[in-house]
Amino acid sequence: MSVSPHHPGAAAPHQPDNHNLYAGPPPWDIGRPQPTFQALADAGAVHGRVLDVGCGTGEHALMAARLGLDATGIDLAPRALELAAKKAEERGLTARFLRHDARLLADLGETFDVLLASLVLHGFRGQDREAFVKSLHAAVRPGGRCFLLCFRDEPLPTSGSTHRVAPQEVRTAFADGWRIDTIDAATIDSALPVRPEGIRGWRAALTRI
Template identity: 30%
Template sequence: MIRRLFFELHYMLKKARWDTGISPPELIEFLEMQPPGRALDLGCGTGTNAITIAQYGWDVVGIDISTHAIRKARRKTNSVGAKVTFIQGDVAELKGIEGIFDLILDIGCFHAITTASKWEYARNVQKHLGPNGFFLLYTWLQQEIDGDKSLSLEEKLLKLFSPCCKCINVVRSSDWASHRLSAWFTMRRVP
């Protein structure tokens, strides 16, 4: 409830600092190399990345906890003529999301959900990621996944998604806005 209020206020009162309006080059590079399919944008915000994916010919569904963000996303989509289905909802629950996806994208949502929600989130990625599908995840590496101190946060994250995904690439960096350690994970559904 508090988390939802935080995001509602950011999208309602001002431009959220994480909402750059620009899709990252890692996503563009992926889209240029892959044939279109069905995509799910987790924590889609105002729809920038969902719209970009749709412009590459994909059938896209975006979900975000913020009603204000979803309203802005729908307006943006209509103004550029893209076709994206936007759903207001919790990424850990994915109510209203059906079927499988060739691409599941999360740019900056995973690190904003509660530790308890991360497990449900991972189960939903496993449930909705299709055969040989890709899971692209950009997240901070300074977060808690569980109480186990024997593994690094990166190792915990990979372990969390290991029942369904194999990590094929990790690009570590520092988040430009928060100066936190971050990484792009490219994972693929294991048969």
């Protein structure tokens, strides 16, 4: 059984709640974990207390819950959290879903062993990206791991530069307080019919120091 409370003061006042993103299935909601994150779980890299940052409808938190782990997902979209809680109930899994800003994870007052952030980093620029990285650092215990999945720095079917991330951007953003273990090529599965073979991306593995 899952719970989906609204965390007090979770959303920043100027942040939209992104509710309309889930009026219909968005292209990143594939109904299962991203294969590159599932591979981490299969290899035992997902363990302990797990936080799915920007969880959407909860597939990565539920992946952790399926392993019997203490799983939490946070997002700002109420509809996504409702769908995540429904999935957990239907699958007989226990996970916690909170409405919370990814830039304010310190406000949770908790630390986790593993953070998973799928297709979140590209949504932040400038000071917001700095706040997001500091927020991740505050939420993971020393020696804990953070795994990021990003679109590669090349044109996408939807166009626009917002969704492109170069490896050097990851290295620059996480230069302080982190050890960058790997930045590997990865395939991002999508519901977009124009890319049934998936979209090229990067998976970064980081350790908090």
